[in-house]
Each structure stands twice: as C-alpha cells, then as structure tokens.
Amino acid sequence: MKHKLLTAIVLGFFAFTANAQTADEIIANYFENTGGLEKWKTIEGMKMSAKLNQGGMEIPLEIIQLKDGRQATIINLQGRVIKQGVFDGTDLWSDNFMTQKAEKSDAETTENFKLSIGDFPDVFLNYKAKGYTVELAGKETIEGTETFKVKLTKKQIKVDGQLTDDVSFYYFDTENFVPLVVEAEVKSGPAKGQVSQIKFSDYQEVSNGVLMAFSLAQGVKGGPSQPIAVTAIEVNPAVDAATFKYPEGQ
C-alpha cells in the first residue's frame, strides 16, 4: 500500500507541475492507486455490511450489488427485514414500511436506474464504452483538501417527463487520487434544486486488494450529513437470486 501511494504522490506532483493532468489521467491514477484496473475488473459482485446511526438507533444495512445491475439494500429493523432499492433485472422495487409489502418504483425512476446498470463496481470503469464523458473542471479545496474536480456526464435521464442531463462532480484528492466527495444536483423530491453531497473516507483494502471507502456521509451541501459506517465488504459473494426477485402475488 505505502509503496503504491508514494508512487501516486510522485505521479501527482509530476502531473501537477507539468500542468497537464487530464480527467483521463486522474481516473487512471485513481484505479492504479486503488489496486489496479485488473483487480477492479475481477469484481463481479459485492456485499457491503454497514451501520447507520440515527440518534442512538443503530440501523444495520446490507448492500448487495452485482455486475449485471441487480442490487438490494437490506435493512434489519427490530428483527424485520425491509428491502429498499432492489433491482431484479426488470423491476426496481422497495418494501413499503407501512404494509411491509414490495412496491415497484415509478416507471421513470426505473428507466433512469436502468441507464446506470453498468456503473458497478465503479462508475468510471470503462466510462467511455458506457457513453459517459468526463472533463476536468479545475481544482477545488473541499474537506480542507486540494482536489481535482471531475465532471461526469452520463446518459440523459428523465425528470418529471423531461429529458435532463445527468451530471455529477467527483472531487479526487490531488495527493492520492481517491474521490473525497461527489456532488450532484437533486432533480426531484423535497430537496430538488439543492446539491447532494457524499463524502468518502476510511479507504481500506478489501479481499481482492482493491481500496474502497469504508465511511460515507451523505447529505445536502451546506447542511448536515448522515454517515454510514461500513463494517465489511465482501467481494464476489455468493448471493441467492431470490434476494432480488420482485415478489409477485405477495
């Protein structure tokens, strides 16, 4: 690890002074410093165990994601299992907290979700092939730290019936090239028009040697955030297909 980071620092300085850092290079450095592209490419699926602390109430989460887009967030509350944001390849669905029964997301949300199916394990992996574009939008100090601000433009999504650009900004630490923050404008819901922000830290190696963030804090820019502490990340876990399946006729 240390050796790798030192290389990153050297490369970073070199690029900095040469003033020729491009978004492509930053992304390449990111993959290089987090284990290398080859290791990233071996990731077919991931199971993340995490804790969300809400005023003393600790909510355990399990987040499962597979390369084919299937995913589920499984919440355990008072011994009850509640699934949220589940995609089974066709339907995006969540359990209703009131009835505890599965309900499909609205068609627009599902279609938008399907556009990002290829984003696992990392949105920047093969981003060109996915039709995404990246652009270096300059340097910015965020979390007190100098970062490269990279603008990522994905395929257009639909918001309340209107085609809308899907743009987010990733802030890569200029020292070690890992993203510290991602920001995007909230397109719908009560926070519409505000900027969502996720902060990443506690990068640690997972079983296949890839470096991943074990601490996330999610919120609206300028406001408080909700941290998620990741306790374990399992790479390529065995997962039962039934986990994702929308329960017809429940």
Added chain:
Amino acid sequence: MKKIYLPFLVFLVSSTAFAQDAVTKGKELFGDMRARHIGPALMSGRISDLELHPTNDRVVYVGAAGGGVWKSTNGGATFNPIFDEYCQSIGAVEVDPSNPDNIVWVGTGETWTRNSVTVGDGLYKTIDGGSNWQKMGFEKSERIAGIQVNPQNSNEVYVAVMGALWSDSEERGLYKTTDGGKTWNKILYVDKTTGCSDLLLDPKNPNIIYASFWEFRRSPWSFNSGGLSSALYKSIDGGVTWNKIHNGFPKGKLGRIAVAVAPSNSNILYAVIESEQDKDKGLYRSDDAGATWKQTNGDFGLVVRPFYFSRITIDPRNPEVVVKAGLYGSISRDGGKTFKNLGPMHADIHDIVFDINNSDRMYVGTDGGVYRSWDGGTTMEIIENLPLSQFYQISVDNEEPYNVYGGLQDNGSWYGPSSSPGGVEARDWHVVGVGDGYRVLPHPTKKILYSEMQGAENVWRYDRTKEQVKTIQPLAMKGDPKLRFNWNSPMATSAFKEDRFYMGSQFVHRSEDMGETWVKISPDLTTNDPLKTEQGKSGGLSRDNSGAENHCTIFTIAESPLDENIVWAGTDDGNVQVTKDGGKTWTNVVANIAGLPKNTSCWHIEASKFGKGTAYAVFTGYQQGDQKPYTYKTTDFGATWKSVISNDVVGFVRNIQEDYVNENLLFLGTEFGLYITIDGGTSWLKFTNNMPAVAVHFIDLQKRTNDLVMGTHGRGVIIIDDISPLRELTTENLAKEFHFFPIKPATMDESNGFGGTASETQFVGANASTNAKITYYLKKRHTLGKMTAELQDMSGNKIADLDAGKSKGINVIEWGFTTKAPKIATGKTFAFGGFTSPRVPAGTYKVVIQKGKETFTNELVVQYDPKSTIAIADRKENEVVTRKLFDMTQELAYMVYEIDETIKAAEEQKAKSPAASKAVTPLLTELNKLKETLVITTGDNYVGAGEPQLREDLSELYSKVASTFFKPSNAELDNMAAITERMQTAKTTFKKVKEKHTPKLNEVMSKNNMQPIILKSFDEFVKTN
C-alpha cells in the same frame, strides 16, 4: 530519473501550495464550522432582474439586489441559490436562448442606483446550468445593466456596462464578444460619465440592436440623473455602426431611458424617457422600429424616479399590452395610451416578466421580493422562500434563545428568535418599525427596544410586553441649527447606565431616561461643509429629495465597554472623534491615520474591551470611487493607528467585531463576505462554509453562546454558532496532527414541543443545534485507513458510536445525549416505541477517537438544564424507571428469541415424521399461544395493525417515560406495575411450557442425531443486530 527530479518538483509544488488565497486558507481551516441562515424571508428583499427560460416554463431565475442569483425549476414555487460564491449584487441575468439549460450569464452590480446600492465585480458565465461559474472580465464595471446573446450563435454576446456610479470610468458602454466571452470589443462608448443602461436585440433579427445610454453620477451628498450625453442608439449591422433614434424625443438633456421591442412585432417599440420638461417625460411609442416616436403617456407611474424604475416589458403575444416598473407598477392594454396600477404588492417594482406560454402568469420583482400573478397582474402572491432581506444593522439580546434585531431596506424593522421550535419561521418575526429600518437596539435589561426609520424621521421606543410605541427622537431646541441625521442614523446604548441612549445627528445626543430628555454632549463633529449639505437640489432631471443624501452627519457612536466617559463618534465625511470626559471635550483623531484618503466615511467604530484607549475604525470609500479596504486599530485613543488589513481581504469593509476573549481573533464584514483573523489582522481567512459572498453590514457576538451573528444586506441574518474553538487556534495547536478543543459542559435541552407550522414552500431558518459538540482539529484530512469515534463511560464501556468528521481543519461531532436503543422482540410489525434511545444521565463521559493506531481522548461533562424546574430526584426516578422498562424490553426480546428458535427447531422436527410431529405439536401449540400474547403476529404497520400485545404496550410505556425528564406519572407507574405482572406471568408460563414439553423435543432431536438447540447468551443476543 524521476527520483532525481523529485525534490525539485516538490519544491515547485510547495511554493505553489503556499501561494494560497484567503478562500482556500479558510476552507483548509474552518472544516465543519458552518453558518446557518435564519432569514427572514417573509418580507424578502429587493429584486433587480428576472429571467425566464425560453422553452421551459418551470424555470425562473431571480437576480437579487444584494442576495445573488436564485433558480426555480417549479414555476417559482421554490428557489435555490446558485451563485453563492460570487458577488451577490446582481445587475442582469441572461439565459442563452440557443443553449438555455446550460449557458447562463450573470452581470453583477445592481443598476437601480439608490443611495444604498452597492457594486458588482464583473461578468460571469456558466456552461453547466449554474454548477460552476467563470469570471468573464469587467472587474471594474461596478454594474452591468444588460446582457444579450445572439439566439443563433452562443458565442456572440453583447454586454451593457453601466459602470461606476460615484466616479469617472472608462469601463462603460456596450461590449461585444464573438468568441463566447474570451475577448471583448467595446463597440459603443460615449464618455467617462455615461454608461449603457438598457440593451435589446430585435427578436427577429439579432443584427438589430437597441442600446440606451445614461449620464449619471452619485456622490455621498447628491445625485444627478441626466445630461446631453444620454441617448438611445440603434445599430442594424451587429454593432458596427450606430445612430441615435431620437425623432420625436424631447429636446435638451435626457435622463435614464428604458426601451422595449415587442416580441410579436419588431416594428413596435416603447421607450420611457426622463427629460428636462415634466410635460415631455413618460412613455413614447414607435411603430416603425424607432424611426419616429410619439409620446403616449406621462402619468406618475411612468415618470416616477427613473433612476430606480426603468424597465418596460411587453406581452410576448400582444404588443398592445405593456407594463412599466415603478412605485406600484403600471399596465396598459391599449398600446401605452392609458395605464392602471398592478395589483397590491410590495411597492417599488423593478422588473416584470410574462410567462413564456401564458400571459396571465407574470412574475414581478420588487423591493420586497418576487410576486407571481395568475390573472394578468391583478392579484399578486408573494413567493415565500426567498430570504433576501437586506439588513443595515443587527443587534442581539441575552434571552434564551437570544433574539436578533435589525432594520431592512424598505422593509421596516424586526426582531426574531435565533432558534424556534421547528425552525425560525415567518411567524416568529415581529415588526417593530416601518419605512426603511436601520438600527434596532434592545434595552440592556428591560423588554424594551429602540428602532428608527430613515433619517431618524421617527425613533421609536417600543415596549415589547405592552406593545406600546413612543417616538423619542432628539429634536432641535432653541438656538439649534437644523439637525442633520444620516439616512441610517447611529444609535447606541451603554454598558454602564441601562437607560442611557445615544443618537447622532451632526451632534452626539445623550439621554439618561430612554429618550425622554436629550442633551447634546458634543459640538458639530462633522466637517459641516456647506457644499455637501444641499440635498434639496439632488436628483438631476428628476428632483429626488428623499433625505437619502443627507451628509456631514455622524454615522457611528460607540461608548467604551471599560469606561462610560470614553465615547467614540465616526462621521460620514471622514472624522473620527473621541471624548474621554463624557463629552466635555472632543478630539478629532482621523488625521493620525496614515494612508487613509481624506473624507473617507467612517462606517463603524468598535470600542475594544481590551484597553480603554483601544478601538477599531472601519472606513468605506466606495462612495468616492475607492473600493479599498480600510480598517485601523488604535491602542492610545487615536494618537496612533495601525492598519489591520492584509492583502487577503478583497472588497471594502463595512464592519469589524472583536472577540471578547482573544484579542487577536477578529471578524471582518466586507462587501463580499466574512473574513476572520486569528492573528490580530496580520492575515485574514475567508469563511465560506454555507456563507455566501454577501455584503456583511453588521456583526455582533452573542456573549453567552459565542455565536457570531451577521446582518447581511441581501441574505438576512446569518449565524455561525459558537466560535470559541477559533480562540484556541494558536500556532502550537495548529502544528499538531490532532488537537482536541476543550469540550464545554453540554446541557441537555428539555424542550420537546410540536414544532413549527410552515408550509412546504415557505423558508424556514435553521435552528442552533442543541446537541453536545465535540470539536477537534485535524492537520490533514483523514482519508486512508480507519478512523472512528465513540463515547464511553468513565470505566471504558461504550455508550454510543459517534460520527467522526474527517475534514482537514476544525471538525465538530454532534451527539444528542442518547445511547443505544433497546433490542426489541421480533414481531410481525414494528413496535414504534422501541425506536426510542434512552438518554444518558448527567455525568462525565469519555470521548475516544481512534485514528489508525493512535487514540485521542477527552472528557465530556453532560449536565441537566440548571434552569429547569424538574427536581433531581424526579429525574433520577425517570432514569430508574426508564432503565427498568429498557431492561424488561430486552428481557422480553430474549424470551421471544428463545421461543422463535424453539419453534423453528420443533417445526423442523415436525416435518420429519408423524411420530416426531406428534411429539412436538403440544410444544408448538403452547409456544405459539404464548407468543401471540407477547408480540403482534399479524397485520401491518399502519391501520391494518393487529391488537397491541405485551411488547407493544411495554415499548409504548418505555418510550413515553424515556422521552421526557419528568418523574413518571402515577398512571405510568400503575401501567408499569400491570405490564410487569404480565411479563412475570409470561415468564412463568414459558418456564412451565419449557419444563413440560422441551424434553420431548430434545428427545426427538437426539433420535435424529441432532444436538439440542444452542442459544446465544443474553449478552450476545442484545449486541447482535
């Protein structure tokens, strides 16, 4: 090779890294410290420009006079700010017609040139819908009146630079770029006093341009509108050649001219003209694209204050419908012949736009926010979430929560709480003055406040309890000259005599009885320059004697907090006067300030608490065309002065606030935001965490909370809670990798009301957090490896996980005094009471931060509210009962777990053979019967819920008790007794069932070569999720 070069490269990087600006330095230090905004928004603030998206009627942009750029994507229901990092005084917002989702231009610097108007700092462009902005030049333009983009070519843009208001400037006129703003050509320029004040492209032909030019000048004591250079020009070749189009215009000098071309018919133009003769003023119409003009109307609404109201808008679908900005706003439906007022709304209308699809829907920008009409301008509704209030001054009291007082541009005077249940809402604010509000000061001990309106026309003493008002301003006595009060007259109270009250005209007036009796305690302290006191002649072509230009007046008064006989007075014409004998003698000490241009307005004096002779004086020269920052410190009553401004500060200074504890900690309110120094002014850092680059007109520091409270001129009241960590930022502490700031004893807030009443589209100000705050400094952002924080009791047992901040600089962990919620028995549904986490008792706790291999600890003292009326014994009883119910809840959870595990095992055996089934069925029957009395086993979490069982009743009671500090009521105690008995019965039943039937299950399992059920221990069980 790389190895060889490395040191050199590092050096280069290092040297670059040290050349940081104040913004970056601030971002590296202030970390989690974040400003919060409390508005108010109910009266909003002055709007200078409105802009619509050309094809999406949901999108509306608002350019505020002092509050930046806001965007709505829901037809104006709600807005978000999109320009917070830049100058907040806006002149023009323009959406690129051919790329409207991405390209927006913002010209800074309001163009409605009232006395309090401020300056812009250039032109900005975004190419991503407002996420990022780039400066496109015009740094010295001061104000930009219009921007037009060729609808067929995004790279071709025209910019109308109105330019400097208080000085000559060559950075004015009409500019054009053909490369998207990289380079600009000045294509039309008149002279150093005349700027381009309105700009239009023919909607059908972008080579046809109309541009009006205005000769104008303001001084601190006078305003002039009009001259021979004002004119309306037209080009038909993209700005290469220009002609005046004055055929039909009044002769002689002209003033401000607004122009509009009908979107539906390019031949129809309207112009509003200010001219020498009153009869010639008003609306003119051309039906031949400007070749000839005819006057159609000269009503009050069309001619009123052209410098403040100069915009015409034509219905995009009907050229006969024309609206003119004005005192009330005027609409004509007969091609400009006759007008009526727009519907009732806040006065002083600056811009009006018609919806792109529906002319009944209009947006109107006023001195009091944005209004929307659904019926063509008859009924106006205010948009309720634009907190653009423009404070001139603020002050705070010492109530809990403390109140913030202040006066607003054209929106009266107000006070409101710094926090309120559910957030600070419109209903929390109280109006305590009308007209333009300025200073509002609370009486030091009584529920009385002083407020004023412009020019001290009225100064009110308002009794908040009785809601009684008395006017108390000093009036001229026999032998007095006319009293000259500034538009924004100074007031002060005393730290020594609670009923003492000061006011300033050209004299310092002192009252010892709350304004009943006044004594002049000074001679005229100003320059009393007769050339600067002829306000009656102000205005130019349109007389404008509002009193706003009163000059040679005292602007700031400060009594020393250390000695009541020491009083400072600063004047708007540049004097700094001090008395050490309660007003018997005064000394003008301004000449001792080296480097300060003569007659620079003294805007604020801060009498220090660190020395009787110590004071800070802030000067503003922008009204003489000098935008440099001037702030000086004296420690010897003004005999010598030292500048406390470094090169870090951009923009002129309005205010300074010293800390009460650390003399080197100072807060600077500038035209473009807040700066903080921790070294007495040697260097300044800009504070940008949720703090826009807004003009900070006044700062106060609340002594009890250490909250920094700012009155901004465009974004309302902004507060940074508890700045005390900044006092600790010594060189030594900053050199540490990790530094724990002392943790203040944290008081558990006992309020638990029902919250607020605001609707979804109303602004609600953020409350101060009532959590415990654990603050530390990180020299470097924590990114790699584990970093966690937890709270322990003094024996090292974990009480709660904390969310450790990782930012470089200051990090603040908040903790709400709760520990882990109980483990709840699993049922079919949720037991909502079980989501309650119990509070810790008062005491001392340990904060432990684990960063990699290093551990950092600190102590946190938690206390009950010392002002609470709840007795300690009552609290202790609450804690004991809470703990009993908590334990019982977990005991039940474990019993249900044991039952569930047994049922599971029995069900497995049951399926194996009829014999096994027979053997375990009685056990299953008994257990299921018992379980049905313990937890809900049917239904859902809403109205389909099953009948509550033991778990539900128990957790409800637990939650009720745990959520308050009170002694449990007798009903609750009785209820607990009943529940305890049910619990006891359940335990007994379970024991019996186990004794009677489990051996059979074990027997069956043994026969099937299985071990008996292995259960987790109770401790293990409650730890698992």
